[in-house]
Amino acid sequence: MIQAVYIFNNQGKPRLIADYRNLDVQKSQEFLKETYNLIKIRKDNQCNFIEGSKLLGGANTKIIYRHYATLYFVFVVDSSESELGILDLIQVLVESLDKCFENVCELDIVFKCDQVHYILDEIISGGMVLETKYNEVVYAFNEQSKIK
């Protein structure tokens, strides 16, 4: 299962927090910070997996992330998810954002934070993967935006 999805920038400022574990606000911030601290020290030529953070859940929990320009897209998952599958899923999320916002940049994500949530909700529901095709995601998102 997917435990959390974070988007934050190079300085660790949150742009999206979707936590599927019903954490309170403090814990959620704490976990975000831990994740950021683990990621920020890594170079772009390093692999995209981090294992074994005790705070986030120990050996069973993996952090899988991608770094695009100024933003990190981070998935925290348990062992029933495939590492490479999740990397592809991050790609699906980013492509969907790109299609929905037309050439997405950090500012889009800053100002349309709620919309980003709605797009993510087309891909993941309660930590379970719902859709892996970005065109389906984009279609459903656009349809809902039209509703008055």
Added chain:
Amino acid sequence: MFEKSLADLIRGIRANKKGEEDYIASCLEEITTEIKSNDIDIKAVALQKLTYLNMLGYDMSWASFHVVEVMSSQKFQYKRIGYLAAAQSFNKDTDVLMLCTNLIKKDLTSNKMYETALALNGLSQIVTPDLARDLIDDLLRMMNHSQPYIRKRVVVLLYKVFLQYPEALIMAYPKLKEKLEDEHTSVVIATVSVICELATHNPRNYLPLVPQLYNILSNCSNNWLSIKIVKLFALLAPEEPRLAKKILPAFGLLLEGTSATSFAYEILNSMIKSGLIKQANQALISLCVEKLKEFIIDRDANLRYLGLSALSELVVIFPKVIGAFTDIVLERLDDIDLTIRRKALDLIPSMVTKPTLIPIVDKLMSYLIKDEDEWFNNINIFTDKEYRSCIVNNILNICSKDKYANISNFQWYICTLCNISFVENIYNVDNVANQLMDVCIRLKDTPLRKFIMEKMIELLKNKVIFEKKFIKAGNSNVLYVASYLLGEFRNSIDIENVEDLLFSLTSSEAKELSDIVQNNYIIAILKIYIYWLLKSDFNESSIDAFKQITTMIMQKLQLFMNNSGIEVQDRANLVLEILNKIYEQYDPINDVDKDLIKSIDSLFDGELKPVAIKAQKMVPVPNELDLDHVINEEAQEMLNEIESSFADESRYFWMSRVINPKQIKEPTKQELREARKKREQSKKDNLFYLDDEDDEKPQNSFYEPDIDEIPIVKFTYDFGKINIILI
């Protein structure tokens, strides 16, 4: 009054970077009023802003009632804001959840598909046992919804429902099974995902689904789905031994045929993790090994990392397989990615055998002796202290494994350990020194001991180790071992080298060393000096050499007496006194005097032996001793704790020489009287001895003082006037 929109709020925060907290505080105040507004437009926007601030770490649990208000709005866009806020801020203790049942029920059964989806998605985050029980019938009905968009959402939501309300699983299972055949792939994906999660808890229950799953896998074109099914098989295979026979050939074909690396990796990984690979034939194992090799040398760091992870699990199943990977794993030790280097390093112990040990260690050493300004692959290994220390630990572990079973050439190993002593920027120099001590004491063979002594003398003479950086980093502590070994095994030192060695031990650099090393130096000086006296044949012409060396050492001992540590001073003083006595009283030409030297030498008698921590168990228990008899019931628990904490340790103790106490003759009364007389006489002659004749108090009065006679001084403190500085 114009209310801020979400965009206004975000713009405001960005404009007020310096006073961000104050700005947000004022916004929160506005939100608190706006959210109570009767105007749903204002209320919804306020909630939207609050949800945003929640992401930045501001609490919104106080607004849960307003969240429900917005959720129940007629407008879809507001409803969305409400559900998002609920998903983000509700938890099982949120009391307004009880008010939601009817609202969610209404939305679920709405004739607008996206409203239904909204409720399903919201429910996946906020479902409680009560909500699950109240809504399960609706959900089961909706599994047959005309829209796949809704069906997939219902299916994934079901997993969250099962977690809250396990009885629902029995009700939903037949329908769930049906959904494996759904005409829409995304519904099948959702169903397989749910079964996969369920199987992690209780795999046996899902064995009947194998034929269906097998069919899906054979005809599947969706990568995500294929991966999930392979993962599911990995969970089911250990439960049903016959499954391997059917599934392994299929895995083999898929592995060979697929162009998707993520799928290929998952097949490999699942076969290894589930242990299925144990039942694979040779051809399939070879295929796996080939694929794994491809991963480990791939250009993509992710594949290299995953390849090494899978390999480390594979070697647990087939220890011999590592032989095929030795070269490519060694290459990964200078991978551009630090995480991968670590993974490769972790694999090293599994690939060491007697013939490969030396090349592997030499390779590891080559990383340690790189210079500060030597870079390769954009990485400077010199600065990575953590990694370097891991390499050192790795070398020590693989060499000492099974009591040095893999070492065929101990001269090489001792040279290696000496070389590591000069490695900069590591945490664990002490481990190196300990290992050197351990290995040298175990090696009793005469030519080897001679070799060790030569190496230790080399270490002692090497000026490099006295450089400030080495002293500061603790590398110089290896001289603790060197000086100790030289003293202890002095008989293996060539007598021609001894004078030179005494010079080295008393060189002025020694004062830079740490106290514990200096302590060993002083004792080594004494031991080696005595050895030199015993072994040298002095005659009239060489008697000067005796005097020269002795005075030289006596002078140089000053060096240690200037040390501020009392233990060093104390030892130096002791040795100085002994040398002084020898200088004054010993005539090296006169053989009779040799007894004096021999008696000093006998102080250092005894042989060191490594004793395993479990050696105590070998001691036979005396018949009359009942070890099972409980002597203190309360202590039993404590003992258990101690026992378990030491159970796995295997340390070594050095057995000091065994002292056989000579039978001491009981002195007669006459002898006792004479001895006492003699003692009293010497007391009188001694100027510094204070006579206690007049003192009538018994001697132990010092320990049991008369309480009333203790003077009491009254202290008064006035903290008001004194500045107390806390450091």
